[in-house]
Amino acid sequence: MAIKSDYKKMTRILNETAIALKGEELGFKVHYWGAMPEHYDNPLHRHSFFEVCYVLEGNGFYYESNDEYPLTPGTLFCSRPGQWHQIKSLEGLALFYVAFELNEAHSNEAVMNRYLQLTHTNKIVVSTADDTIAAQTWRMLLTLCKQERSMTKEMIRSLAYALLISFYSEFSKVLESDEMAEHQQVSAYLQRAKLFIEDNLTSALSLHLLSNYLHITERHLSRIFSEKLGQTFSHYVQEKRVQKSMELLLETDWSISRIAEETGFESVHYYTRVFTRKIGVPPGQFRKTQLSEAPFNLK
Structure with missing residues (x-):
């Protein structure tokens, strides 16, 4: 069971460690992380980024666009950019939260646009989220932050990234998933x-x-x-054959005919014709120059 100092420690470590998060297809800019043992009321407000909260203990209400949602232990909810919202609780909520936006420079455009569909989702509250990947990841982050051992920061960054990714599946429609x-x-x-x-x-x-x-x-x-x-399959294969042959021309003393054979061309004449069309010079001349002047690019 977490104590007040654990919440404070978690907040500090996450804000020191997990602000700029990058993966293979998405990048995130985190504005702030928070872990509060007692969160009561906040004023009606809105912001330009996502904020996702997870209730560990306590009861209250979340208000957005004239709608009221009950908050109980295990509730996961998302405040979308531009939406007026407010949290109220008489007894106080033990709450984890994170505010973030997508980093366009480090994101695949198609995947980023799909994630940003959450801006328009109507599924903003998951009332029983304790068994979701998001909730389990958040609890694991708390455990790691409590330990603060060597090498845990890399684990924290990886889990923090996984947490932000998991929000998509929690709040998106089934079709989008x-x-x-x-x-x-x-x-x-x-x-x-x-x-x-x-x-x-x-x-x-x-x-x-x-x-x-x-x-x-x-x-x-x-x-x-x-x-x-x-590009077509055949064009892609042809480019890869030419690229491999360029490496062999510069890294071996093999004959042109052997390189043609090793890279899958049906004949040395066909290889020379394809190479010259794509690179601008025959293979032999390419080898002699060894790219000493301007670099050659596939056309």
Whole structure:
């Protein structure tokens, strides 16, 4: 059970450790963290960022846009940007809270826009949230902050980021959650496809072969390359073959014909034609210059 000093310690450590949070697809700017053993009334107010609160103990009410929501132990609620809101409690609430916004410079635009749909969600209160990932993560943060051992700050930052990510699933509609899951699945397919191509450049690669490996249709795979990379499967493979051949030209003394074979081109003549079209000079000339002047880029 937490005591008052634990709340104060948690507030201090989180505000020192978990303000700028970045992950693979989203970045967050945290304005403040808070942990209060006794939170009573606050004035009616609004702000330009998200604020999410979790009630550990006590009872009260949350008011937003003329609506009243009861607050009991285990309640998770979200104050959205621009919305007038207020908390009231006669007995006091033991409360965790965090105020944050998305960091556009460190976020994938599509994922950020999906997260920002929370601005318009009507699901702003989860009345029984104790078993949710968000609530469990918040309690784990309290445990880590109470310990304050070496190496815990990295764990705290990771958990704090996970907590902010979890808010999306807690407050979004079911349909939006399904769309996020689909986006993650497509990203996983694309990552596996890229790795397969890199590991098998020497072999003959085809849309049919790769789609069978991934257990999806050729049409689905073709659409993933088009929508996510802006190019066809064959164009992507050809670029990877040329890039690999550039490395071999500069890092080995292999013949042009051997490099063509090692990078999966059907003949040295075809390799030379493709390389010259993309780089602007034949492979042999490229090797001689060794990029001593202006760098070459794939066209």
